[in-house]
Amino acid sequence: MDRPATGTRALHQALPPAMREAVDDFAAHLSGVRGRSAHTVRAYVTDLVSLLDHAARMGCAEPAELDLTVLRSWLAKQRTTGAARTSLARRAASARTFSGWAHRAALLPTDVAAGLASPRAHRELPTVLRxxxxxxxxxxxxxxxxxxxxxxxxxxxxxxxxxxxxxxxxxxxxxxxxxxxxxxxxxxxxxxxxxxxxxxxxxxxxxxxxxxxxxxxxxxxxxxxxxxxxxxxxxxxxxxxxxxxxxxxxxxxxxxxxxxxxxxxxxxxxxxxxxxxxxxxxxxxxxxxxxxxxxxxxxxxxxxxxxxxxxxxxxxxxxxxxxx
The missing domain is CATH 1.10.443.10 (Intergrase catalytic core)
Known part of the structure; x- marks a missing residue:
C-alpha cells in the first residue's frame, strides 16, 4: 500500500485485522488494476481508513458488518466537525467506490453504499480569459x-x-x-x-x-x-x-x-x-x-x-x- 500520512497510518494500524487487510487490498486494486496515481490512492486510503475507524468504534470488526447506517453516521460526523461540501462529496464517493469493490470481492454481501447520498459540491464557474x-x-x-x-x-x-x-x-x-x-x-x-x-x-x-x-x-x-x-x-x-x-x-x-x-x-x-x-x-x-x-x-x-x-x-x- 502506498504510504499514507502519519495520522492515517496510525489509524490504519489500529484497525481490526480484517479491515486493515481490506484497506491494503483496495489500495493495491486502485494502483495496480485501475492505474490510479499515488496521490489519488492516498486520498482514497485516507477516506477509507477514516470510515473503517468510525465503523470499528461503532462495533464493526470486519467489512461485512458495514451498513448504510454506519456510512451515514460517518458522513454526519464529518459534517459536524466542519467538513466542506466538496470534502463530504469526495468522501461519499470514496465510500461508494470501496463498497462497490468490496461487494465484487465478496467482502460485502451487498453494495451497501449504492444508495448513499452526498451533498452536491458547489462548483464555481471558472474564470476565463477573453x-x-x-x-x-x-x-x-x-x-x-x-x-x-x-x-x-x-x-x-x-x-x-x-x-x-x-x-x-x-x-x-x-x-x-x-x-x-x-x-x-x-x-x-x-x-x-x-x-x-x-x-x-x-x-x-x-x-x-x-x-x-x-x-x-x-x-x-x-x-x-x-x-x-x-x-x-x-x-x-x-x-x-x-x-x-x-x-x-x-x-x-x-x-x-x-x-x-x-x-x-x-x-x-x-x-x-x-x-x-x-x-x-x-x-x-x-x-x-x-x-x-x-x-x-x-x-x-x-x-x-x-x-x-x-x-x-x-x-x-x-x-x-x-x-x-
Missing part, C-alpha cells in the same frame, strides 16, 4: 524577460522560446500543466500537429495543436532546447533553467508572471485550460469532442463550460436584444 486576452498572454514572452533566465539577452532567449512554447501548448491544446510538463520529445508528432498526452489514470489521448503552437514548438526545438539541454534533460520536451524537466510549479509561476506583466487578470495554467475549453465551445465545437480533448472521463466534468458560454450568451442577449 480570446484577445489569451492572445496577449501567449504572445507576452516576446515583450518580457523570462523569470528564470540570466540578465544577458542572448542567454535569456532560450527561456523566452520555452515560455512561448509552454503558453501556446497550454492554451492551444487545453492540456493540464502536469501533462504539458510530462511531455517527451517523442510525444510530439510535428507532421500531424498532434501531441500524445498521458492523462489521469494512465489514459492516453492525442490532442491536436494549431499553427501558432507549431511555430512556437519549432522555434523552441531548433533554437531554445539545444541551448538549455544537458545530462539531466533526457527526453523531456520542456526544460527548466538547469536543463532538467520543467516542473509544474515553475510552469505556474511562468504563466502568472506573464499575466501580471501583461496587465491581465490573475490566471493559472488551469485558467488557460478553462479558457481553451470555453472558446472551443463558443466557436462551435461539440461537447463530446471537447471532453475528448480535455481528457475528462465524465461528460459532467465538461458540461461546466457550457454554463460559462450560456452566461456570456445571456449577457450578450441582455445588451443587444430590444426586448431583453
Amino acid at each position: 480570446a484577445d486576452q489569451a492572445a496577449d498572454l501567449v504572445e507576452a514572452p516576446g515583450r518580457r524577460q523570462p523569470a528564470d533566465a540570466p540578465a544577458e539577452a542572448d542567454a535569456a532567449e532560450p527561456a523566452r522560446l520555452r515560455d512561448r512554447a509552454l503558453l501556446e501548448l497550454l492554451y492551444g491544446t487545453g492540456v493540464r500543466v502536469s501533462e504539458a510538463c510530462g511531455l517527451d520529445l517523442t510525444d510530439v508528432d510535428q507532421g500531424r500537429r498532434v501531441v500524445r498526452v498521458l492523462g489521469k489514470g494512465g489514459r492516453e489521448r492525442a490532442v491536436p495543436y494549431g499553427l501558432p503552437a507549431e511555430r512556437a514548438l519549432r522555434d523552441w526545438l531548433d533554437r531554445g532546447r539545444p541551448a538549455l539541454a544537458g545530462p539531466a534533460s533526457g527526453r523531456a520536451l520542456l526544460l527548466g533553467a538547469r536543463g532538467g524537466r520543467l516542473n509544474p510549479t515553475t510552469a505556474r509561476r511562468i504563466v502568472a508572471g506573464y499575466a501580471e506583466a501583461a496587465g491581465l487578470p490573475r490566471v493559472s495554467p488551469h485558467g488557460l485550460r478553462h479558457s481553451a475549453a470555453t472558446h472551443l465551445l463558443e466557436g462551435g465545437a461539440d461537447l463530446r469532442s471537447v471532453q475528448e480533448l480535455l481528457g475528462h472521463s465524465s461528460l459532467a466534468s465538461t458540461q461546466i463550460y457550457t454554463h460559462v458560454s450560456t452566461e456570456r450568451l445571456r449577457a450578450a442577449y441582455r445588451q443587444a436584444h430590444p426586448r431583453a
